[in-house]
Amino acid sequence: MNKPNTPSIPALRGLLFTVIVCFLFFFFHVPFLHADWAVHIVISEMATTGTNGAKDEFVELYNPTANAIDIGNSASGYKLRYRSVTSGNWASGGLIS
Incomplete structure (x- = not known):
């Protein structure tokens, strides 16, 4: 065999x-x-409508770079805006590190 x-x-x-x-x-x-x-901000999570209705909407931003990124300065190329029925823009001058 x-x-x-x-x-x-x-x-x-x-x-x-x-x-x-x-x-x-x-x-x-x-x-x-x-x-x-990684040279940019990443949207890592978002919810448009949750269990509590329209009041728990969010967007989670993640910065995979080694440097802080200014989201309130249009010179950086990023601008964070919030729009709702009653209000306008997000307060400017925020860093994501």
């Missing part, structure tokens, strides 16, 4: 070594690459 085709011990060690090296590469290098790409 013939033995089934099974990989040898050195082949399994080489495969295990390759898997560990790939895991360590992605574990240690990928987060740093993504941090360099």
Whole structure:
């Protein structure tokens, strides 16, 4: 009776070594690459109408960059505005860090 085709011990060690090296590469290098790409504010969550009706609407902003971003200064390219039936703009001069 013939033995089934099974990989040898050195082949399994080489495969295990390759898997560990790939895991360590992605574990240690990928987060740093993504941090360099993030150059803007991210809308991470929003709710338009919740369980309490129209009074619990919100937008959650996340700053993945290393620097604070001024959301009240139009020179930065960002401006936060709130519009409702009775009021106008959000108070200017806020930083997201």
